[in-house]
Amino acid sequence: MSETPHVPPPGGSYTPPPPPAGGTPGASRDTAMLVLAYLWFLSIIPLVAKKDDPDVQWHAKNGLVLAIAYTGIEIIIAIIMHFVPLFGCVAFWLPCIIGIGYVIVVIMAIMKATSGQRFRVPMLTDYADKM
Numbered sequence: 001m002s003e004t005p006h007v008p009p010p011g012g013s014y015t016p017p018p019p020p021a022g023g024t025p026g027a028s029r030d031t032a033m034l035v036l037a038y039l040w041f042l043s044i045i046p047l048v049a050k051k052d053d054p055d056v057q058w059h060a061k062n063g064l065v066l067a068i069a070y071t072g073i074e075i076i077i078a079i080i081m082h083f084v085p086l087f088g089c090v091a092f093w094l095p096c097i098i099g100i101g102y103v104i105v106v107i108m109a110i111m112k113a114t115s116g117q118r119f120r121v122p123m124l125t126d127y128a129d130k131m
Contacts, residue, residue: 030050030055030056031114033046033049033053033060034046034055034056034110034113035110035114036060037056037060037062037063038059038062038063038066038106038109038113039063039106040067043060043061043063043064043067044060044064046059046060047060047061058118058128059109059113059118061128061129061131062109062118062119062121062124062125062128063106063109064128065124065125065127065128066102066105066106066109066121066124069124070098070102073098074095074099077091077094077098078095105119105121109121
């Protein structure tokens with residue numbers, strides 16, 4: 001028996017590119033929703049848009065509670081600084097320090113969320129779990 005040798009198709013061989021990292025096609029969309037979940041009041045977007053994803057819902061609730069707590073603390077400090085002049089002079093840098101702390105917590109939460117973990121903020125996460 002004579003077998004004919006395998007002839008490659010004309011134009012060379014084509015190797016398809018490897019699948020994108022991250023797994024499923026919806027993973028990039030979920031990553032965007034996880035990032036939005038911690039960007040101040042933009043956390044309302046994933047809370048409304050991804051009602052069927054419990055992980056995104058958890059992060060969106062935590063992000064919303066974190067934003068409400070930060071905004072409330074800043075408002076209280078602003079009122080106290082306005083009505084108590086001595087406190088206003090002494091605590092001039094307090095809102096900046098709290099703002100920097102908020103940004104650090106948000107960055108840590110986003111990093112944990114995009115890696116598939118959860119970042120628990122004491123007391124605030126407990127309150128968000130009740131929502």
